Amino acid sequence: MGHYAAVWDHTAATEVTKDWNGIEQVVLRNPQGASAQVSLQGGQVTSWRNERGEELLFNSSKSIFKSPKATRGGISACFPQYGNGGSLEQLGFARNRIWIIEDDPPSLFTYDPQGKSFIDLLLKPSEDDLRFWPHGFEFRLRVTLASDGSLSLISRIRNINGKQFSFSFAYHTYFSVSDISEIRIEGLETLDYLDNLCQKDRFTEQGDAITFESEVC
Structure with a gap:
């Protein structure tokens, strides 16, 4: 893949550039000035800014973004496992691989007249991956920046050899917040969870909203 940029009009744009490591990254922009940045290293969303240019994702200043880690x-896709231990990396290997832009060349990038833009990425297992996780798959990831500035990620996992396999998956997301005591997470009532701070004991969420008064993992 070469270095290129694709712009359809003056309202929505998708651009492919390279980061300081020389790894390609995709920048999505909408008409109001919001943007999202997706690295082909791990298919990881490394930036999401609103129309005022405010960064909505957290990136640690102590972390070095360098292949293959x-x-x-930001937001990374954890596959084929998330925190289950065993022989695989704790958060899976997908986040440490180089993805490709599906339907390259960029003429096949898509947007709609309302200013929504998206990029489709594809990951297939390497020979090394198949040695320690012998399952054929195609992992497609679509990252969409809507005209209102909202960001969505949709993943599709396809079994390409017919042999049944199990996996777990997560979007590992770091939000930038100014005051965590003001944060509420709703919609998780009655769901079970494992608490890493309590030897992974299983609990059921009872409250209608989660707030943060101490460390949670």
Whole structure:
């Protein structure tokens, strides 16, 4: 893949550049000035800014973003496992691999007249991956920046050899917040979770909203 940029009009744009490591990254922009940045290293969203240019994701200043390891921050896709131990990396290997832009060349990038833009990325297992996790798959990731500045990620995992396999998955997301005591997470009532700070004991969420008064993991 070469270095290129694709712009359809003066309202929405998708651009491919390179970071300081020489790794390609995709920048999505909408008409109001919001943007998102996606690195082909791990298919990781490294930046999401609103129309005022304010960064909505956290990236650690102590983390070095250098292949083949993912940086601590942004949004990374954890596959084929998330924190289950065993022979695989704790957060899976997808976040440490180089993805490709699907349907390259960039003429196939898509936007709509309302200013929504998106990029489709694809990951296939390497020979090394298949040695320690012998399952054929295609992992497609679509990152979309809407006209209102909202960001969405949609993942599709395809089994390409017909042999059944199990996996776990997560979007490992770091939000930038000014005051964590003001944060509320709703919609998790009655769901079970494992608490890493309590030897991974299983609990059921009872409250209608989660707030943060101490360390949670």
